[in-house]
Amino acid sequence: DSGVTQTPKHLITATGQRVTLRCSPRSGDLSVYWYQQSLDQGLQFLIQYYNGEERAKGNILERFSAQQFPDLHSELNLSSLELGDSALYFCASSVAGLAKNIQYFGAGTRLSVL
């Protein structure tokens, strides 16, 4: 158990819909990262928050947004969903904000867009 909690584990929805994925980081970790994993693209960095502020952005679509709340949990919002958004979405957390710091990954949310 990494200590990072992601909910829900599975999500099935239809094209055009909007969903919210939730992540609770390990106790004491200030940094939260979101990743998307698909068979063709592999694991892709989406966005990082550190202590409530956005720190780094990767290949995140404009239809996707995220935030980190004062209690340090984070949410990833995916809207106007397309079939191609079906993937595993992982959240990771670390104490500090550098990528070389140990990142602890949650078990992921499997999103299926039908």
Add this chain to the structure above:
Amino acid sequence: TQLLEQSPQFLSIQEGENLTVYCNSSSVFSSLQWYRQEPGEGPVLLVTVVTGGEVKKLKRLTFQFGDARKDSSLHITAAQPGDTGLYLCAGAGISGGSNYKLTFGKGTLLTVNP
């Protein structure tokens, strides 16, 4: 274009055999990490290498960072069924860029048969 190329993509071997997987790039990284991911779980960090030419050992696993910090290898001695999983390399600070995000390779899926 994949910034980090991993090879081979798939590897199936018998228990007790040795193996090496490779992670190559045309870009320089400030640090490189290896993760292992098992089905239904998030990646788990195995090692971080920072210095060109650095070698780190973790029991039967040996990790090497290339002198020019553009490539890395993971060698497993006397593989066991418990080593089965997806091995991912990830680099930070590509070509002097952001140290806040990781770029992942697509992974090597290793199966060790008893």
